Amino acid sequence: MTALVLAADEAWAHVVATQPYYTFRSGLPVERLPHGSIEEAQRDAAVGRSIRARLDAVDPAGLTADDRNTFALLEHLSGDWSMAEESWWWRFPVAPYQSYELALYGNQVLQSFSPAGPADVDRYLSLASDIAAWARVAREKLAAQGKRGWGIPHAALDGFIATVRGHRDSAGSWLRPDPRRLGPADRGKLADGAEKILAGEILPEFDALLGYLSGPLETTGRTGLAQYPGGEEAYRHLVASNATFAITPEEVHQLGLEQVAQLGEQMAEVRAEAGFDGDELAYRRVLEADARFHAAAPGDVEATYRRHLRVVEPVVDQWFRVLPKAPYEVERLDPALEAGMSFGYYEPPNQQTPVGRYRYNGSGLDTRSQINAAALILHELVPGHHFHLARQAEDTSLHPLRGQVAPMALGAYTEGWGEYAASLGFEMGVYADPWDRYGAYQHQRMVAQRLVVDTGLNLYGWSLERAAEYMTGATMESPRQVRTEILRYSTDLPGQALGYRLGWRKLWLLRERAERALGAAFDVRDFHELVLGAGALPLTAVEANVDRWISGATRLT
Structure with missing residues (x-):
């Protein structure tokens, strides 16, 4: 050996x-x-x-x-x-x-x-x-x-x-x-x-x-x-470990500020497109009061998710060469578990249940906006977690350390892929409706603000009040959810929530690098196969694989 x-x-x-x-x-x-x-x-x-x-x-x-x-x-x-x-x-x-x-x-x-x-x-x-x-x-x-x-x-x-x-x-x-x-x-x-x-x-x-x-x-x-004592050094280690590439907390914080501001501008453009001349807070009140964005029953939540999936399904082979063998489904969580979960989770297929499922939260629908439903289902199922985790489970050639442990240990890859997949909705035509586009930007800004708040709390010594004020201004989350999130960042899992947006950004930077280098020879299906085919990896390894592909040292079959 x-x-x-x-x-x-x-x-x-x-x-x-x-x-x-x-x-x-x-x-x-x-x-x-x-x-x-x-x-x-x-x-x-x-x-x-x-x-x-x-x-x-x-x-x-x-x-x-x-x-x-x-x-x-x-x-x-x-x-x-x-x-x-x-x-x-x-x-x-x-x-x-x-x-x-x-x-x-x-x-x-x-x-x-x-x-x-x-x-x-x-x-x-x-x-x-x-x-x-x-x-x-x-x-x-x-x-x-x-x-x-x-x-x-x-x-x-x-x-x-x-x-x-x-x-x-x-x-x-x-x-x-x-x-x-x-x-x-x-x-x-x-x-x-x-x-x-x-x-x-x-x-x-x-x-x-x-x-x-x-x-x-x-x-x-x-x-x-x-x-x-030693907390700053601990946090610097956690940031690098969760990112799986070299980046400092200061760089993360600045990146978050820039991306939250950029997404705010994009949301303003959608409001103008919709003919609304008020500010974001006024628009938020309109959305919160609009029955179109609140499901009356759990079945309505499922129907919304399925509607968005029907838009993706006919065109998905234009972006992906290899699809998971396992089918996928949308199913409600056990109601007894819903109180402790904000949204839901993806359940990979297994021998007993050979179907990938997004188990969604069907409770509290009167306060749970559905405006980000399109982005959420793309993140969780197609072409998000299902395209990664189901395929990885089906690849029996992988060492079990890579097949089973890596997806759980590498949040920047796993959740970064989910965020990248959700952002594909813009070019795949899923967000043609301005409301869905607004919800997608809002979803992205929720994830981007974590770069600011997590680092603010753990590096710059922000108070809970300052963190809550910033997060409230950047999301549509309830005061209770805001408090839960900032305590998660500061007292439970410092650095962990950074992986979502950092992974998204790294994958897009690598794609843009490949597009520039390969020009007309670039095929997005090849890029996606290069990223997904090997399963979850540290993003430094993904970057090395992309660079070898650009140089011609790696050929996809």
Whole structure:
């Protein structure tokens, strides 16, 4: 085996061993749930250093095109993993997005567990105890962060408490395994053991965590990484890691200001085209009151999405040579999940459900504008996430690290492609109606303002009030959604939201570079195949692939 294959195999083995989502998807038994401890971070860092040492033995110049892509992914992952011990301190374990995986473990691993014998019963009870360990480690970590000057912002505290309380309340439903394959004795051991762990370990640890959050923890009146010791350096790392190419927070902030202003001008042009002579705020009130932009029922939401898809479908082969084999569909979310989601999500096809689905939010329709529906469905389905994620799932030649891990780990590619795909609607004829064009610009500006607000909060020390004022002026989001977003940027996932617009911009810059270099020989279908055919990659690798294609070193078949 080559050093590159050994490095990829080591990385994949580490992911399967430490991340239950991938263990579960691989059909292997989950032996342990993560606790979120510093020791786990140290193990991640050790694996990262080991992989980087393997890569040092590889000469990139001698690699095939496909191996160069694998090398680039391993460089990115190993770089992030090598920083795991340092970055452990930068994240509050009880923040909503940071602790989301705990609910995933409870629902996916514990609730669906179907033990077949005594060994499975013991494994299940050990996994149940891991839930209690997570709560204990979270409390210990918060205390350690406080001693380092990393106090929880007051503004985020209520949300953190609500998140922990939600996990506590859900724990009882997680501990309901299917005992039908067990004999009477093992069934009794399972039921008794689960009840004892719930009452004696899980609930007491969660109560202790809630008590800590309500009592002696260190807090701060500010938000954002800039306030903390080493916070600026942490944020600079997060920006580069999420972008997957070299860019500074200062450059991101300036880019955001310019793009928000440009999109504002484009929206003004559409208002003038529609014959409206008032300002944006007045136009916003008109849109909010117009029944055309509010669905009366969930079925109307679906009908709007399908109408836009019907415009794309007849012309999509003019932009793409290869289409996913899997069909796609629009389907409402489980109503029980809708309160916690702004819009919805794309669900890739799998063996059980071989259809890519956009699961949309059908609640709160009286306040949920549909003016950006065209841009949203292009982002989520055609030619957005479905064209990327379904194709990547269908490519069995990819190493599982690239086929499964890369799309989740590389948000600038995955979400950047979704944004780029939505912007294709202008040239594909989807936004011929001024209302849809206005909604598409509005959608883009919502994403672009993140470049300003995320950096404002985490680098320049903006207050929540200043961030909320800026975001309110650049979006049509409700005050509640604005607050949720800015807390996400500043206290939960700093830097993560930048990938959407940065990825969009990088893909367009690369396309324009290829168009200039190739002139009449440029075919947009070739460009799209070059970007999509290899699957998710760091954008530095995408750029290198485009440059080799321009130079003639890479030929598409």
